[in-house]
Amino acid sequence: MASVEIQNVRKSYGTVETIKGVSVDVPDGAFVVLVGPSGCGKSTLLRMIAGLEEISGGTISIGGRVINDVEPKHRDIAMVFQNYALYPHMTVAENMAFSLHLAKKSRQETDMRVSEAARILGLSDYLDRYPKQLSGGQRQRVAMGRAIVRNPQVFLFDEPLSNLDAALRVQMRAELKDLHRRLKTTSVYVTHDQTEAMTMADRIVVMRNGVVEQVGAPLDLYDRPDNMFVAGFIGSPAMNFLRGTVAETGVDLAFGQGARLPLGARLTPGTEAVLGIRPEHLSVSDQGEISGQITNVEPTGSETFIQAEVGGQKLSTLVRDRIAARPGDPIAFSLKSDTVHLFDPASGQRIGRSPSAGSTPATR
Amino acid sequence: MQRKKWIFATLAILPTLVIFAYVRIYPIGDTLRLSLHKWDILSKNKPFIGLANFEELMGDPLFLDAFVNTTVIAFGVLFITIPLALVLAALIHHRTRSHFVGFYETSIFIPHIVSLVPAAMAWKWIFDARLGPLNALLTTFGFSPKAWLFDPVLSVICIIVLCSWQALGYAVMIYLVGFKSLPTSLYEAAKLDGASGPQSFWRISVPLLKPITLYVSVVTLVSGFNVYAQAFVLASDSQGAPGRQVRVLVLDMLENSFRNYRVGYAASEAVVLLAIVLVLTLIQFRLLREKGRA
Numbered sequence: 326m327a328s329v330e331i332q333n334v335r336k337s338y339g340t341v342e343t344i345k346g347v348s349v350d351v352p353d354g355a356f357v358v359l360v361g362p363s364g365c366g367k368s369t370l371l372r373m374i375a376g377l378e379e380i381s382g383g384t385i386s387i388g389g390r391v392i393n394d395v396e397p398k399h400r401d402i403a404m405v406f407q408n409y410a411l412y413p414h415m416t417v418a419e420n421m422a423f424s425l426h427l428a429k430k431s432r433q434e435t436d437m438r439v440s441e442a443a444r445i446l447g448l449s450d451y452l453d454r455y456p457k458q459l460s461g462g463q464r465q466r467v468a469m470g471r472a473i474v475r476n477p478q479v480f481l482f483d484e485p486l487s488n489l490d491a492a493l494r495v496q497m498r499a500e501l502k503d504l505h506r507r508l509k510t511t512s513v514y515v516t517h518d519q520t521e522a523m524t525m526a527d528r529i530v531v532m533r534n535g536v537v538e539q540v541g542a543p544l545d546l547y548d549r550p551d552n553m554f555v556a557g558f559i560g561s562p563a564m565n566f567l568r569g570t571v572a573e574t575g576v577d578l579a580f581g582q583g584a585r586l587p588l589g590a591r592l593t594p595g596t597e598a599v600l601g602i603r604p605e606h607l608s609v610s611d612q613g614e615i616s617g618q619i620t621n622v623e624p625t626g627s628e629t630f631i632q633a634e635v636g637g638q639k640l641s642t643l644v645r646d647r648i649a650a651r652p653g654d655p656i657a658f659s660l661k662s663d664t665v666h667l668f669d670p671a672s673g674q675r676i677g678r679s680p681s682a683g684s685t686p687a688t689r
Numbered sequence: 690m691q692r693k694k695w696i697f698a699t700l701a702i703l704p705t706l707v708i709f710a711y712v713r714i715y716p717i718g719d720t721l722r723l724s725l726h727k728w729d730i731l732s733k734n735k736p737f738i739g740l741a742n743f744e745e746l747m748g749d750p751l752f753l754d755a756f757v758n759t760t761v762i763a764f765g766v767l768f769i770t771i772p773l774a775l776v777l778a779a780l781i782h783h784r785t786r787s788h789f790v791g792f793y794e795t796s797i798f799i800p801h802i803v804s805l806v807p808a809a810m811a812w813k814w815i816f817d818a819r820l821g822p823l824n825a826l827l828t829t830f831g832f833s834p835k836a837w838l839f840d841p842v843l844s845v846i847c848i849i850v851l852c853s854w855q856a857l858g859y860a861v862m863i864y865l866v867g868f869k870s871l872p873t874s875l876y877e878a879a880k881l882d883g884a885s886g887p888q889s890f891w892r893i894s895v896p897l898l899k900p901i902t903l904y905v906s907v908v909t910l911v912s913g914f915n916v917y918a919q920a921f922v923l924a925s926d927s928q929g930a931p932g933r934q935v936r937v938l939v940l941d942m943l944e945n946s947f948r949n950y951r952v953g954y955a956a957s958e959a960v961v962l963l964a965i966v967l968v969l970t971l972i973q974f975r976l977l978r979e980k981g982r983a
Contacts, residue, residue: 377877398883410874414896423892424882471882 326511327388327401327478328353329374335382336369336535343369345535346383351479351513351528356505358514360522361532361558367515368483370532374513375404375481388478403472404481407488409464411456411471417443418452421470442470445504462493469504482514486521498524519559523547531555553673556601556666562630565607565640567600568670584615584636589662590676598676601666604630607642613657615640622650631656717963723956730950742957752958755941758845762920762937763913765849770856770909771902777857778864779890794865801858809922812851813838816923844924844934851919856912860905867901868894903977907970914966915939938962 329351336344344366351357359367372378374385376397384391392400403424411420418439425435443449446466456464465485472480485501486494502525505512516522522529523543531538531546531554539551543559550556556564569580571592577585578600586600609631617635624630629648632641633656642658650656667676724742728735746752781793800808815821816837824834837843871894879889895902917939924934938958945955 375877375881377880397881402881404878404881406874406878408872408874410872410878412875412878412893414899423879423884427883427888471878475882 326353326509329479329511329513330386330389331370331374331383332385333383334370334373334380334385336366336373336378337381342381343535344373344381347532347535347537348383349530349537349540351511354509354511356502356512356514356525356527357530358516358522358526358528359530359532360516360519361538363517364534365532366535367517367532371404371481371483371513371515374400374479375402376400401478402481403475403477403479404483405465405468405472405485407484409456409468409485409488411464411467413456416453416455417448417459417467417470420456420467421474424471424475438474438476439470442473445473445507446470461489462497465489465497466500469501473504473508478511480510480512482512484516485514486516487518494521501525520561523559529559531558549675550601550666551675553599553601553668556668556675560603562604562641562643564601564603564666566668567602567635567638567640569598569600571596571598580636580638586615586660587662587665588667589665590667592667592676597670599668599670601668602640602660602664604641604643606664607640607658607660609642609644609648609656610659611657613659615659616655616657619650619652619654619656621652633658720956720959720963723953724960725957726953728952730946730952735953738953742954743961745954746957746961751936752938752941755936755938756961758920758935759914759916759938761845762848762852762916762935763910765845766852766856766913766916767906767909769849769853770860771906773853774857774860774864774905775895775898775902776890778861778868779894781861782865782868783886794862797861798858800855801862803855805855805918806922808855809851809919812847812854813923816847838924839934841934848916848919848923848935851923852913852916855919856909860909863905864898864901867898871897899977903973906977907973910969910973911966914962917943 329349331347331349331351333346333348334344335342335346347366347370349357349359359370361367369378373380374387376392376395380393384393386392387400387402412423415423421439421442422435425438430438439452440449443452446469448463448466448470451459451463451467456467459467465488468485482501486497489497498521514525526543528540529543529546530540533554539546539555541549546555546559550559550564553566557566567578567580567586569578569586571577571588571594572579572585573594575591575594576588578588578598579585588598588600592598615635617633617640619631619633620639621632622629623632624647627645629644629646629650630641631644631648631650632639634640635658640658668674669676723735725737725739726735727738727742777797781790781797784790784793787793815823818824818834818836818839821837823837828834835843837847875893875897876889879893884892916937920935920937921940939962942955942958942962945951945958
């Protein structure tokens with residue numbers, strides 16, 4: 326096990342820079358998730374750690390050793406690919422033993438490590454099968470097994486669950502997390518799915534357009550997003566943003582035609598601001614301070630997702646109670662001012678945010 | 690409606706099917722029939738003689754000579770072409786960033802589309818005992834020059850070289866397509882598993898390209914057994930009579946048909962050739978079939 330330090334790393338293809346100076350610290354034994362939309366550079370960053378992409382600038386160290394120019398096989402890492410990348414002509418056992426054969430380990434040691442990994446992953450009965458004869462979840466486990474047998478310092482995961490169906494993804498998510506608890510190997514995990522990031526990570530690194538937007542513990546990102554991008558990306562359903570002007574009182578946001586919301590802070594009257602409120606923090610009540618008209622209702626059984634139009638802007642809410650509401654009905658919401666987030670509409674940054682949150686090391 | 694479509698489809702395909710049957714299937718059937726008859730190409734009589742042609746073949750030194758030569762050439766070409774094509778295709782494929790990829794592909798493929806006879810003439814010059822560059826090269830390095838095209842063993846080797854040079858282009862092309870179909874993530878996984886380039890080639894590419902190898906080796910072997918023009922042009926005897934030095938099966942058939950007027954006998958040779966090619970193809974399928982995977 327070892328820590329991974331990424332310092333001011335850049336990647337460019339010709340004149341196009343895709344990673345623009347990223348710094349992330351992954352402490353020994355941590356499970357860090359890189360999350361962001363497609364094209365944000367998270368997979369490229371992971372592949373640079375693995376040695377599959379050259380590093381254009383900056384340094385990456387594993388266990389204190391700079392590995393920029395070290396061959397992938399000497400970096401002491403193992404990677405699980407999105408499409409598993411299992412060797413189709415080898416059995417499960419051969420797939421797992423491949424790296425050990427190449428490292429010229431003894432037959433006895435190879436067999437021991439393979440059967441141990443198979444036992445951990447529940448693959449003992451499938452050792453003689455070929456990848457084609459396995460289900461998606463089993464293939465995923467073999468890919469994990471191939472990583473485990475090497476006993477590497479760092480595990481790298483490149484969207485390993487995105488080829489699985491929803492139910493299996495939830496199951497494998499728990500298995501991976503459990504595995505990490507048992508093995509305690511430093512892990513860097515890439516996904517575009519914020520739910521996966523929230524449920525698995527010790528620390529989340531949110532990326533966009535080749536830069537780190539915020540690093541923090543899952544609930545910190547949820548509670549105190551640094552900017553509108555993180556606020557909108559973390560949490561499902563996504564946060565509501567209402568754009569308006571600070572009223573003459575200095576504590577209310579005026580928007581639409583006469584609608585007002587408490588800011589939860591005092592700002593200069595007349596300034597533009599964006600108020601962010603999570604759907605789950607809005608409650609439906611007849612005495613609510615905001616009223617509008619329902620545009621859509623999506624009941625899922627355990628909760629109901631309601632979309633409404635308030636003062637010309639869209640607002641959604643998630644309620645646990647079953648309510649008889651139909652599109653077109655009037656609706657009123659109330660909110661607690663301490664659950665409100667304020668952002669500067671020009672920069673998208675949080676107003677009154679804690680300093681230096683963007684460079685917080687991803688500690689456990 | 691379905692029935693109408695079916696009738697239309699049948700009618701549409703019929704002309705092609707008739708021509709195909711006439712030029713492909715009928716000759717095979719007729720060859721099988723002829724091989725059991727005696728026919729001198731001119732007379733109307735074609736008496737049925739059973740398996741007499743085949744019995745005679747087994748004791749015919751010219752046929753046996755041609756059979757051995759052809760077999761040696763076909764397998765020689767196979768054993769040179771397959772490994773060489775695989776390695777060349779791998780080298781070209783893994784150098785895809787190079788500006789010369791197009792040049793490499795073209796220069797390897799050109800021999801396959803060049804007309805046989807001019808190509809063979811060029812090689813005849815290369816192998817020429819007195820004027821050829823091969824002997825010139827050998828003498829430069831202190832080896833004694835050889836009579837490449839007049840020695841029975843050396844001339845077989847020369848034909849194998851020529852045939853392999855021609856077969857290589859096609860084989861490399863097919864292998865390149867095969868390489869392009871293999872997922873890059875497998876090579877990345879192998880790289881992380883600690884495999885070097887040659888190890889990835891040997892343990893990933895070669896086994897995964899088995900179906901391609903099957904196809905290429907069947908095609909190469911079949912065309913190897915049909916070798917004719919290369920031997921005819923390249924290997925003249927000491928008096929310059931073409932094709933005598935290295936007798937091959939197709940040449941033997943031609944001589945029996947149109948020089949000795951023994952069409953039935955030549956047909957029996959063709960049947961033997963057909964049987965050999967069929968059996969070898971079956972063996973190759975059996976050997977290279979992917980094990981354990983449906």
